[in-house]
Amino acid sequence: MTVDLTEPRILRPQGTGRFVFLCDHASNYIPAELHDLGLPASELARHIAWDIGAAGVTEALSEIFDSPAILCNTSRLVIDCNRHLDASDLIPEVSDGTVIPGNLHLGEAAKAIRIGRWFHPYHAAVEAVLLEREARGVPSIAVSVHSMTASLAGIPRPWKIALSSHLDRSLADPVLAALRRPGDIEVGDNQPYDLDPEVDYSVPFHALRRGLPHLQVEFRQDEIVDATTQRQWALRFAQTLK
Ligand SMILES: [Zn+2]
Numbered sequence: 004m005t006v007d008l009t010e011p012r013i014l015r016p017q018g019t020g021r022f023v024f025l026c027d028h029a030s031n032y033i034p035a036e037l038h039d040l041g042l043p044a045s046e047l048a049r050h051i052a053w054d055i056g057a058a059g060v061t062e063a064l065s066e067i068f069d070s071p072a073i074l075c076n077t078s079r080l081v082i083d084c085n086r087h088l089d090a091s092d093l094i095p096e097v098s099d100g101t102v103i104p105g106n107l108h109l110g111e112a113a114k115a116i117r118i119g120r121w122f123h124p125y126h127a128a129v130e131a132v133l134l135e136r137e138a139r140g141v142p143s144i145a146v147s148v149h150s151m152t153a154s155l156a157g158i159p160r161p162w163k164i165a166l167s168s169h170l171d172r173s174l175a176d177p178v179l180a181a182l183r184r185p186g187d188i189e190v191g192d193n194q195p196y197d198l199d200p201e202v203d204y205s206v207p208f209h210a211l212r213r214g215l216p217h218l219q220v221e222f223r224q225d226e227i228v229d230a231t232t233q234r235q236w237a238l239r240f241a242q243t244l245k
Contacts, residue, residue: 007034011125012074014062016132020070022244023136025129025147026061027085027205028054029074034121040080041104051098052078054150056227061148063237068244071132075125080106082117084125085147085205129209144174145210145217146244151195153225163226164240165191167198167219169207174216181243196221218244 009032031052033039039047046052058074065072075084079095080103086093094117096106109117136143154160164182168175175192182190198219200207210217220240227233 007036007120009034009076009121009124011128012072012076013128013132014065014072014074015069016071016135018065018069018071019141020068021142021144022064022068022070022146023129023132023143024061024064024070024072025145025205025209026054026057026072026074026149027083027125027147028079028149029058029061030076031078031080032076033078033081037081037105040106042080042101046101047078047080049099049101050150050152050224051101052080054079054148055224056222056233057148057150059230059233060150060222060227060237060240063234064146064148064241067237067241071136073125073129073132075121077121082122084122085203087202087204088118088122090202090204126205126208129205133209133213133215143215145206145215147206147217147219149219149221150224150227151221153223155195160191160195160223161189162191162194162221163188163223164236165194165196165221165223167193167196167203167221169198169200169211171211171217174218178218178243182240191221 031047061072061074082094094106096103133143166175166179179190179192206217206219222236227236
């Protein structure tokens with residue numbers, strides 16, 4: 004059996020920009036040894052496997068700011084890198100109505116393999132980038148990039164972009180105001196998701212723990228369907244970060 008470590012992707016680790024972009028759900032890749040988790044390709048293409056379009060937006064943001072980006076290279080169905088290790092949906096058995104056969108009744112040993120091969124390497128890569136910047140005296144602003152479905156349970160989502168925040172809104176408030184200023188789109192403020200340190204892992208662990216300024220952003224998936232629109236949205240978001 005081949006062992007697929009599937010290293011996270013790190014863009015511009017020496018980038019001079021002040022942002023560090025994280026993309027927890029960048030990929031729908033399932034390591035070969037997990038046999039697609041028993042799912043057909045049609046399910047692996049759905050949002051349950053990844054944040055559709057988020058990787059392209061993250062790549063564009065990294066380029067625009069000459070900032071590091073760390074992208075997880077395995078599907079959230081393998082292990083969700085934005086969940087705490089004791090979360091019940093760390094390795095989901097069901098996601099948006101789809102049973103994940105390869106995740107049913109996993110034993111502790113199988114869970115430990117997933118954590119060791121695909122959870123820790125991603126977070127170690129984020130940690131390494133942040134520590135190296137700290138050592139160089141470069142301040143960092145952590146920006147976690149996600150995407151959301153255009154509707155959930157048949158209810159359309161009006162927000163083309165949304166920010167998720169917790170107690171510290173020092174960055175979220177001015178960015179929300181800037182996103183709303185043109186008046187042409189609805190912008191979600193903790194809708195559809197807030198940032199919950201009990202549920203979310205990446206921003207709490209890497210940014211809140213360090214007291215780093217941070218943002219968590221959701222782009223609506225029907226707005227970022229190809230490289231052109233992903234870049235357009237990255238540029239619009241980038242304007243508000245400047
Ligand atoms: Zn996500």
